[in-house]
Amino acid sequence: MPDRASSRAATVAFDHVNKRYGHSGRGGGHRSDELPGAVNDLSFTVPAGKICVLVGPSGCGKTTSLKMVNRLIEPTAGRILIDGVDAADRDVTELRRGIGYVIQQVGLFPHQTIAENVATVPRLLGWPKARQRERADELLALVGLEPTTYAARFPVQLSGGERQRVGVARALAADPPIMLMDEPFGAVDPIARERLQDEFLALQDRLAKTILFVTHDVDEAIKMGDLVAVLQEGGVLAQFGPPTEILASPATPFVARFVGADRGLKRLSLRRVEDLELVPAVTAGVAETATAEHVRALTGSFPWLLLLDERGRPAGWVARADVRVGTILAEAPMAPAEPLLDRSVSLRDALSRLLDADVHAGIVVDREHHVRGLVTVTGIAELLRETAGPDGAELGSLDPLVPLDPLEPLEPLEPLEPPEASG
Amino acid sequence: MSIRWDWVARNLDEVAAATVDHLQLTLVAVAVGFSLSLVLALAVYRWRRLYGPVAGIAGLLYTIPSLALFAVLVPFTGLSFATAEIGLVSYTLLILVRGIVSGLDGVPRDAVEAATGMGYTDRQRLARVELPLAAPVIVTSIRLATVTTIGLVMVTALIGEGGLGQLMLRGFNRGFPTMVYAGVVMSVALAVVLDLLLVGVQRLLTPWSRIRSA
16 A cells, blocks of 8 residues: 555664675685675664665675665674564565665666556555556656656666666655665766766655665765765774764774775865855955055955955955055956855865965855855865864874875866856 | 379368368477476576586487487377377477576576565566566577477377378378478478467567667
């Protein structure tokens, strides 16, 4: 019955879960818990409605852990509790129908239309045909695929990204409280992946499912996770916590190495310009005549005067040395007023762009391009220092703000979208 | 070389009866062979270790010359429909078991995994995912088995069955080529018609397999 499917999320708790792969006891030379995919005494709890990302190198047991939730793999020892009930005590078929499952290769059924694919679990649950159809349309629209265009198509007629959306729609069809996602965006190109990630996060904001998400990509883990479980070889949980904590204070040298030397930058990708206390800009109109007042205001550590055009928009920077009292400011040599930043830009992008500019300050503007304040390198560094965990200094050389790694170039610049008002 | 059309006209009944006989021998052999093969193939698909023995035995049966096989069977089952069918069925096994197993093996693993993960029971998954996806390969093997069987039915004329084979045999014995030609033409026609019918079945069963990416 459609109404029985609850939209409520569930808590998923791993309780001392072990998985060993043996050699059926005969002549096994390996220590079984060292075989790839093994899981060693895994305990953590994913609260209802949160995304928990399992991340680690290949063979660390992250996929094994995921598959133990819907019992595609049975644990050797320990329990997985879903809302306090041991998954092993539930009927396996009924358990699986209540858990959304998305895999990297999507696994759409090539012989069924997109609508039939999406309605898979409702069909298994015996929903009436009309309701199945209705639900399929509803979900296709939810994942951004126009039902009238896509419902009757076959998987082979879709692009990789579209198939991945159908995979997500299919997993959501019976409104399961839990979703398992195994490298769901791993097989699409980086641009499509980023879009799918963003859309999925927006979807999750509305749906608030409990999601276990497997990836080997640290950046994806940090982006997608409310919580991140870092697993290491042998299936050992190296660290469990929110991404900011994993980045700010890696629990072990393994975690520090795994999250990468650029974890300072990664932390920046989690924060937005709006999280920062903006530095007030010293501004003047282009048509104004320079006064001693202007010069005095520029005595601080940031000796640049921001000129605004007649509509109050940034026009250019003038260095303190070039501000000559009594002359029109517009006549002074000007550096371009760049970069203009929106409040929602990540600090990582902001830093990258302001480092690229002539004057190392990002001009934060609103929709009308009116100046709200400045972002400076010092301001960004301050924020990182404040939010570093108490153990941040424990790992000596792995200081929270690691210098930029010369081998890892900054991401390419993203142009600021022009504001509507400028048209 | 001249065909006696007048004989054909006078003996349409006989030709038709021989054709029906032939068709019956063929259909029963393929149907029984397919049922047996499906059971064997599913067992192999489930328990991979059986593949060696099953393929070995089916292969062995396939290599026995047909005439020799019928000769061996006659002392036990006589000159009968059963004898003919035992031989015919055993020749379909290799083609059909291999066809079904390779069809099932060709089902995308991700589709199977997704089906299991979403809560299909083993039986539901087999009926609604694995067999439908294996259908193109399976039907191809049925076409091959059918055409092969139509040829082998000819040989069963030697144990008193044979449909159109009987017609040919009598034609040879009487030195009357028209009967031989009638047998040849009708058996070829039978093979072509059945094959086309099966192609039709294949297209009906697997409309999705002809859709190419846009």
